[in-house]
Amino acid sequence: MDNQTAIARAQAHYARCIDDGPLDDWPLFFTEDCHYRITTADNYSRGLPAGVIWADTRGMLRDRVSALQEANIYEPHVYRHMLGLPAVLSESGGDVRSETPFVVMRVTGGGPTDVFATGRYVDRYHLADGRALLRERVVVCDSKEIDTLLALPL
């Protein structure tokens, strides 16, 4: 299986995990030492490092899931991720950099389907034994604006 296929396969399951569950599995798409953050195109192009979500271990991702399940209060909502094909930008052994465009729709409560976010994943994958794990995922949202709140990850 080539790298692009392996990445596309991993991402299909990643989107399904967030959209349809179980969310507890979301951290398993990452390596133990990893980087995940959600930022804006403006911050990204200016090299500003903060994120609305920022994690550098799989444990921090688990904590995000636990907080959403046990602590934080928000109106129930669901996402639908629509991912484009991953563009593989560089490959060096099992270390692969890729970018993938996304659209995420959100349905909150009994409401309509809203476009919640568009952007691209800027990724670094670790590929081994035909399986792709995220070493790094920077979620670069096109807009600097987030409607109401961001609870579920992108």
Next chain:
Amino acid sequence: MDRLSGTVVGRAPDRSWPQSLSRVPYWVFQDEEVYRAEQDRIFHGPTWSYLCLEAELAEPGDFCATFIGEQPVLVTRDVDGEIYAFENRCAHRGALIAMADHGSAREFTCVYHAWTYNLQGDLTAVAFAEGVQGRGGMPAGFCMNDHGPRKLRIAVVHGLVFGTLSNDLPDIEEYLGEQILDRIDRVLGGRTPVVLGRFTQRLPNNWKLYAENVRDSYHASILHLFFTTFGINRLSQRGGIIVDRSGGHHVSYSAIDRTAVADTEYSQQNIRSESEYRLADPSILEGSSEVGDDVTLQILSVYPGFVLQQIQNSVAVRQILPRGTDDTVLNWTYLGFESDTEEQRLVRMKQSNLVGPAGYVSMEDGGIGGFGNAASPARRTSTRRSRWAARQRSRARAG
């Protein structure tokens, strides 16, 4: 039907004020005329509004496009090193003079008809001022000095740039008062801030609901359950609230109480349970005191729409901008300092998870608008719907 139930959008039929000082009628948050009056009397009136950080105008020519209420404002640093601010509206047809949020420029040329302004907001050139082939152009008496955007008074407090359209108010030090100044100094004094990121949260509620929420420490440990769920804080922390003499600005803070005993009030209220949940990666809590005191949280507000926040080592400024009776822009700017070590910067990054639109102890505040709207059934059908609910979930759990 209750006359305050929101069936009338726009002017409420009866704007009578309840006799009790402890009650505020819903129409204050819903009435279009009240909203318009606020723009004139509060944001264009005798108040200082936060505009941007001095750190965002580091070099001559740097500019920042911001707002006072709904009014677009351009803040610049000119070659003389001084900061200037003026309306970001061309004097000709009212188009934006600068369209980028941040940048660097030698001058500004309106894209519409190429009227040009210097960094202080003076009109310096008008396209075809002499007409074309001897015809048209500006009248003989046209004087560029008479045509320009309104200029603002500017004040800088520990790197925070404030501006006002009013000449009818005291200087910023008197406006803030000593207690507020001291607490700004506590967080920002003697340090040069560095912008770590900017995020905008769009809130589906009246701006005053957020401004009040910032000043409401009643909700903090009840609504924001992150710290208590993971057994991180004790409600026996000591703390306090300072309200300045004008009643407009405030500071709420909490500090580690080193002599604390186990709190019983909260568990008796059954609001939270002693939790078995623990963080998988507790490094998010590995902060340290930066200024040599035990204050782990300081929320400071300046009337009308500014917040300076220190939650552990997460420092941010928030700018509250009204956009409609039930539409508010909340701009977050996350800060570090030039003097930060690599370790301190890492802690700030980790603790940025606590705040902002996805913050462990702030995401709930995005939903308070639903609380306001839920009181008003008609508003629940507006395009920016209520996003609030799920409280029952936590109630059920706590019970």
